[in-house]
Amino acid sequence: MDPYVPQTLPRPDLDYGRLIRMVGPANAALARYDGLLQSVINPSVLLSPLTNREAVLSSKIEGTQATVDEVLEYEAGIDFAGEKVQDIQEIVNYRKALVLATEALAERPITLSLVRQMHAVLMDSVRGSNKSPGDFRVDQNWIGPTGCTMAQATFVPPSPLQLQDHLQAWEAYLSADEFDSLVQVAIMHAQFELIHPFKDGNGRIGRLLIPLFLFQRRTLASPMFYLSEYLESHRDLYYARLRGISQDGDWSSWIEFFLEAIVEQARSNTDRVRDILNLYENMKGRITELTRSQHAILVLDTLFDRPVFQSSDFVQRSGIPKQTALPFLRKLREAGILHPLREQSGRRSAILAFRDLLNCAEGRDVL
Template sequence: MSMPLPCQPDSLPLSDLRWREILPLVGRANASLARYDGMLQTLPNSAILLSPITANEAVLSSKIEGTQATLDEVLEAEAGLVTSETRRGDIEEINNYRAAVSIAEAALGHRPITLSLIREVHQQLLQGVRGRDKTPGKFREDQNWIGRRGDPIEKARFVPPSPLVLNSALEEWQTYIGLTTEDPVLQTAVAHAQFEILHPFKDGNGRIGRMLIPLVLYQRQALSRPMFYMSEYLETHRDDYYDRLLGITDHRDWHGWLTFFLQGMIEQAEANLAKVKNIRDLYEATKRSVVDLTHSQYAMAVVDAFFTRPIISGTAFAQAAGFNNRVTANNMLRQLEGERIITKIREGSGRTPAIYAFPRLINIAEGKAIFREVEPRLL
């Protein structure tokens, strides 16, 4: 069996796209993204309200790479529920993803996307988890390949570019994402695909590449916050996702890739828009209910605590909401549970605190009924 040759990446920017065919999709993608961003800008505190969606993106992007943990399992582990050993490693990977996203988002406040920043994010992604032995934070210096686990390079489905050309290709990629003359959604589609083709790390390339989607859109000011997540669409269409990327390297079919990605952006923008609207509406309704129910100075902090951490222990809740003493916090929790706004998923015992969940928010974030909902008395 002959050794497959490493891929030769196309130069950026691309010079021979079929513009007449692709422009209508580019226009629709921009319009859908603008509608979604318009909704983002109406949120009183997008970091709090979108916290569960951000967590779910980490779950779905990691799932594409083989993890099995679900959003509710991640949130339960964060709240202190003991998780199975088979899920523990998955949850650590997902939490690393969330931390890496936070690093990237914070950095974009004062610096552009650079290869240096990407290495920093990658180092966090693989810190102490599967792949930690694969030079976190460093671009590869040897040849890698993609195929079934254990297969030799001769059976590879895809062989990324040689390390001899990798650095120059990465420099060209960095220059490309810094351009302001390219349409933002088209630039994002090309940048994501090219990053996956270059496969510059020994592990974690897919997750870093998907993380870059909202970051590039934000850098190009197509988003007011770097919060547009496509892993739900890409995970649902996983086979097409990989096939379209291979279509570029096997047949230079950029048109097929761009059609797939832009259509996905349109569908995901509409899905995200509906999800964010539902979360915003739930936030407003919950806020009114908690104020009417408790007449408490802590009411707003209480609501924010459950939106930030939809599964939370009584101890963490008291700290997050700023209660001066635990008795007052526990009284508040009993009121919320009595009105069916929250539900208890573990009883407290001794020094072990009770754990509570906010079912309606978790179900919106996951897009399906994970927790049984009982209609709240006041919502």
């Protein structure tokens, strides 16, 4: 199989008549979600469970096996062993890469340099850390069954000799005038995956770029729209539509699939955000009544930011004096709001979980 040669962008051969019926509903669904997002005073804190969930699901597409609660428990100090630690660290790195890029976009647009920075963070000290973190590949790679030769591969990305040219064309397309931003983000994501510029981590970087691009284009007020839930649950079709581009030049079927993903994920995200906001309002009343303190909202925000934590970490992150914070935690435990995962022993702090938030974000009982 010969290396794939990416098609030039923008594409002049899109089936606009076929796509236009999906463009309106997709933009409307995303606008409704963004309107809700803009009503959240501090989305990075209040909706941090969604970011954790995205990191888990995007990594799961690549075979990582760890859950949201395991990641939070690990960060709170619960010990894991073997492959599980590597899985968790990959998820933590995904979240770090998203934060890095979000902060960078306040000063500059998405560039190849930023993509390389994201990749360096993503691959730091995890499986694949020997595969040139932060550097575009200089070797030919291919995708297929384990141990297959290039001739047996299902897909061979572009030759490294032309890789930089393809990447520069991809970067230029990010600022091109496309007839619709959602169509453009669909094309941007697919082209990145087909160029496959890194030795490892291409799928995760490509999915990270989706909310970042929408944020850059001001389609979203903050980069908190995640598609990995839909893409993971439709994994076979996701890859089939990408293969349709490389094998048949079928961009329209890919874009149609992507726009449907936006519609469904926007609805799902909207429902989940509303559930989280309702929980926040309910807990605001309960915690205010329980603590009868000016610190009630600070307590609540600290719980939402990290719903599994050591009691000593809660004191540090909240900034509430220890002699005040620890009685608050005791009252929340007695009220059934917090649940112990590990009791205090000697100098070792207790580990507590805000179970309602975890279950709400996941849409099922995880603790």
